[in-house]
Amino acid sequence: MKPYFPPPRARVRYHLTAEPALDSDGPWSPYHPGISMRVLCGEASGPCVALLRYAAGGAMPRHIHLGDEHVFVLEGKSADDNGECGPGDYLFNPAGSSRRVRSREGCLLLIHRLGPVRFLADGEIPGKGSDQFRVRTLLEGPESGNPAWTELRPGVRIRTLYRGGPGEYHAALLHYLPGTRIDRHEHVDMEHIFILAGTQRDEHGSYGTGTYIHNPAGTSHEVRSDHGCLAYAHWHAPVRFSAPAGG
Numbered sequence: 646m647k648p649y650f651p652p653p654r655a656r657v658r659y660h661l662t663a664e665p666a667l668d669s670d671g672p673w674s675p676y677h678p679g680i681s682m683r684v685l686c687g688e689a690s691g692p693c694v695a696l697l698r699y700a701a702g703g704a705m706p707r708h709i710h711l712g713d714e715h716v717f718v719l720e721g722k723s724a725d726d727n728g729e730c731g732p733g734d735y736l737f738n739p740a741g742s743s744r745r746v747r748s749r750e751g752c753l754l755l756i757h758r759l760g761p762v763r764f765l766a767d768g769e770i771p772g773k774g775s776d777q778f779r780v781r782t783l784l785e786g787p788e789s790g791n792p793a794w795t796e797l798r799p800g801v802r803i804r805t806l807y808r809g810g811p812g813e814y815h816a817a818l819l820h821y822l823p824g825t826r827i828d829r830h831e832h833v834d835m836e837h838i839f840i841l842a843g844t845q846r847d848e849h850g851s852y853g854t855g856t857y858i859h860n861p862a863g864t865s866h867e868v869r870s871d872h873g874c875l876a877y878a879h880w881h882a883p884v885r886f887s888a889p890a891g892g
């Protein structure tokens with residue numbers, strides 16, 4: 646199966662306000678007039694995890710997503726054909742959908758693309774597209790009573806955002822109550838984590854709001870949250886849990 650991303654070189658951790666801890670794909674680069682991009686993983690012209698910074702008045706012309714795209718609004722407000730989004734809002738733009746994006750006041754977006762985008766010529770008809778799906782992640786946690794949340798481990802709840810078939814990726818929100826954990830597991834394929842709120846830690850470090858963690862295939866860890874957190878997780882194969890000690 647063709648990998649969605651180039652093979653990772655190392656575990657990668659980024660914090661939005663700090664320099665990358667271990668690895669770097671380079672600084673911000675121009676993407677469109679008024680929009681700059683910082684690639685965290687992958688390629689700007691293909692599948693990638695990246696930050697997009699819109700200056701006030703920045704606008705992205707109409708484009709088609711050739712692969713699925715997951716978007717989180719981290720700061721400011723962005724607007725597209727379906728209306729305006731603010732901090733904590735999550736958008737799923739399925740492959741085949743098209744949109745135009747603009748930001749009156751400026752914004753910072755985390756984007757996770759499974760394929761490139763193609764910009765449309767003036768007047769080009771976008772063709773058939775699937776609907777966009779939205780979640781207001783910071784307002785729709787387990788306490789909201791939304792039945793989409795189910796218990797994964799004691800005190801850790803999961804809300805599936807995208808459930809791929811065999812060989813496909815999955816995307817979900819994970820909500821940890823204070824003092825909870827996910828047992829040691831191995832990543833059979835790569836895993837991307839983005840901390841939306843709170844803090845979690847593993848044996849490699851502690852990750853606060855705004856941290857992106859790339860766990861390459863073959864790595865393992867045990868994840869704990871002392872004070873609770875909300876995280877976005879995107880994985881390409883089910884993880885393999887270690888046998889309990891003595892088991």
Ligand SMILES: [Fe+2]
Pocket residue numbers: 830832836860866884
């Ligand atoms: Fe993991």
